[in-house]
Amino acid sequence: MQLPLLPPFEPGSVWLVGAGPGDPGLLTVLALKALSEADAVVYDALVDERTLKLARPEAILEFAGKRGGKPSPKQPDISRRLVRLAREGKRVLRLKGGDPFVFGRGGEEALALVAAKVPFRIVPGITAGVGGLAYAGIPATHRDVNEAVTFITGHNVSGEVPDNLDWPALARGAPVLVFYMALKHLAQIRDRLIAGGRDASEAAAVVSHAATDRQRTITTTLARLVEDTEAAKMEPPALVVVGPAVRLASGLDWLGAMKGRVLDPDPLKLKARREAG
Amino acid sequence: MQLPLLPPFEPGSVWLVGAGPGDPGLLTVLALKALSEADAVVYDALVDERTLKLARPEAILEFAGKRGGKPSPKQPDISRRLVRLAREGKRVLRLKGGDPFVFGRGGEEALALVAAKVPFRIVPGITAGVGGLAYAGIPATHRDVNEAVTFITGHNVSGEVPDNLDWPALARGAPVLVFYMALKHLAQIRDRLIAGGRDASEAAAVVSHAATDRQRTITTTLARLVEDTEAAKMEPPALVVVGPAVRLASGLDWLGAMKGRVLDPDPLKLKARREAG
Numbered sequence: 001m002q003l004p005l006l007p008p009f010e011p012g013s014v015w016l017v018g019a020g021p022g023d024p025g026l027l028t029v030l031a032l033k034a035l036s037e038a039d040a041v042v043y044d045a046l047v048d049e050r051t052l053k054l055a056r057p058e059a060i061l062e063f064a065g066k067r068g069g070k071p072s073p074k075q076p077d078i079s080r081r082l083v084r085l086a087r088e089g090k091r092v093l094r095l096k097g098g099d100p101f102v103f104g105r106g107g108e109e110a111l112a113l114v115a116a117k118v119p120f121r122i123v124p125g126i127t128a129g130v131g132g133l134a135y136a137g138i139p140a141t142h143r144d145v146n147e148a149v150t151f152i153t154g155h156n157v158s159g160e161v162p163d164n165l166d167w168p169a170l171a172r173g174a175p176v177l178v179f180y181m182a183l184k185h186l187a188q189i190r191d192r193l194i195a196g197g198r199d200a201s202e203a204a205a206v207v208s209h210a211a212t213d214r215q216r217t218i219t220t221t222l223a224r225l226v227e228d229t230e231a232a233k234m235e236p237p238a239l240v241v242v243g244p245a246v247r248l249a250s251g252l253d254w255l256g257a258m259k260g261r262v263l264d265p266d267p268l269k270l271k272a273r274r275e276a277g
Numbered sequence: 278m279q280l281p282l283l284p285p286f287e288p289g290s291v292w293l294v295g296a297g298p299g300d301p302g303l304l305t306v307l308a309l310k311a312l313s314e315a316d317a318v319v320y321d322a323l324v325d326e327r328t329l330k331l332a333r334p335e336a337i338l339e340f341a342g343k344r345g346g347k348p349s350p351k352q353p354d355i356s357r358r359l360v361r362l363a364r365e366g367k368r369v370l371r372l373k374g375g376d377p378f379v380f381g382r383g384g385e386e387a388l389a390l391v392a393a394k395v396p397f398r399i400v401p402g403i404t405a406g407v408g409g410l411a412y413a414g415i416p417a418t419h420r421d422v423n424e425a426v427t428f429i430t431g432h433n434v435s436g437e438v439p440d441n442l443d444w445p446a447l448a449r450g451a452p453v454l455v456f457y458m459a460l461k462h463l464a465q466i467r468d469r470l471i472a473g474g475r476d477a478s479e480a481a482a483v484v485s486h487a488a489t490d491r492q493r494t495i496t497t498t499l500a501r502l503v504e505d506t507e508a509a510k511m512e513p514p515a516l517v518v519v520g521p522a523v524r525l526a527s528g529l530d531w532l533g534a535m536k537g538r539v540l541d542p543d544p545l546k547l548k549a550r551r552e553a554g
């Protein structure tokens with residue numbers, strides 16, 4: 001496999017890297033380089049174990065995510081840790097699930113590095129709302145159904161449903177809405193969307209552990225979203241999608257097809273409708 | 278560099294692959310594998326030349342994008358071509374700029390493969406609205422400024438401004454709006470956003486050829502967006518961003534910093550405001 005020319009990973013610098021949604025095959029070449037050269041890897045809970053195994057054996061691995069029950073390191077502590085490791089002359093890999101700039105707090109950590117005058121590079125990753133959904137056969141956009149898509153975090157930094165947003169406008173804006181980390185406040189999200197004008201019968205899906213070995217998907221409606229999610233015991237991390245993109249999965253679930261699912265070439269029944277006149 | 282375990286690229290199958298926004302370092306490991314093994318590569322105009330050089334020398338390379346002046350292949354022709362190449366027993370790599378499911382028409386091509394019973398895999402790529410903007414120091418989301426982001430195509434399949442969208446709702450919904458391929462209808466987009474309630478003095482940026490050697494960025498306001506874009510002779514492909522994320526570039530432009538730009542650790546003046554207040 002021929003590799004492209006890549007920039008050097010300098011000692012004393014930090015690379016803020018997105019690891020993508022789970023499948024190590026979705027790591028970028030730059031992420032793989034960083035894993036193979038880093039002296040220290042500071043990683044989040046959303047980083048897949050198969051990905052961490054690609055770090056060089058001599059690297060220090062530090063966990064900086066939330067783990068059930070235990071208090072998680074605070075953001076300023078993580079930033080200070082990155083600065084300290086870089087000042088020790090290490091190549092520091094800060095590895096985050098998905099993309100560092102999509103609900104990943106990468107900007108905050110980068111600004112702490114700027115304040116400390118530590119050189120850094122941002123290495124984007126595939127965000128779960130695009131790449132994770134693709135592993136469930138749900139396209140973030142599709143010509144026939146949506147010319148816009150909105151990504152929304154299911155909880156803000158205080159753990160509450162975001163309150164700085166105009167929910168009626170969000171509900172009516174993009175035909176497809178993708179929520180990250182939305183299980184905790186699912187009932188509130190459903191209520192706000194329906195109050196904002198979304199049809200309760202609209203298609204919705206929940207994708208848990210997207211693009212990992214534990215991926216599970218349920219498809220339902222906005223009205224039944226909470227009950228069906230609970231009945232299926234869906235676990236975090238989970239993406240919630242509302243909109244017609246969900247119906248495309250019966251045609252685009254390529255991963256399911258590899259396990260025997262028969263795909264429908266006309267999932268929106270457009271041809272059927274055209275032929276009917 | 279240790280590689281993760283990857284699935285086989287079977288003869289007679291098509292991999293629909295996103296090549297990311299430009300920098301070949303943002304190719305995924307799966308994309309790199311596909312390039313090194315494909316018998317035929319059918320690629321778009323937005324795929325970087327440095328990326329195509331990674332294809333194996335024996336591969337057939339076919340261009341399937343728009344090129345100034347010349348008529349571009351129609352979508353059904355491209356789909357038929359993919360089916361024919363696969364039926365010849367080739368490993369077919371359909372390579373698209375960005376991500377195949379983000380304004381990339383990947384879903385349409387995949388459904389044509391389903392209809393023809395050609396096995397396929399979707400390989401997500403880094404979409405320009407996230408990864409391309411990151412190369413200009415503009416985060417798609419940032420804790421202090423936006424809990425939602427909307428991606429919108431600047432023109433629909435007929436080449437017009439999308440008319441199926443509720444523009445006033447889009448304008449008031451997410452604090453950060455990212456437009457793909459927006460140069461053609463920039464004045465209409467500006468007018469609709471201001472009519473929908475966006476402040477004309479709000480920050481806006483245009484990033485042309487993001488994450489390539491030809492990347493250029495201008496920052497301006499919504500009011501002056503059209504004039505400043507024309508004065509700077511910004512070329513397609515270009516991303517247009519509206520919202521407070523733009524102001525973060527003075528702190529997060531890591532690529533600029535590598536060329537000597539001095540970054541501001543407090544680009545939103547939050548600390549300054551807190552200290553004053």
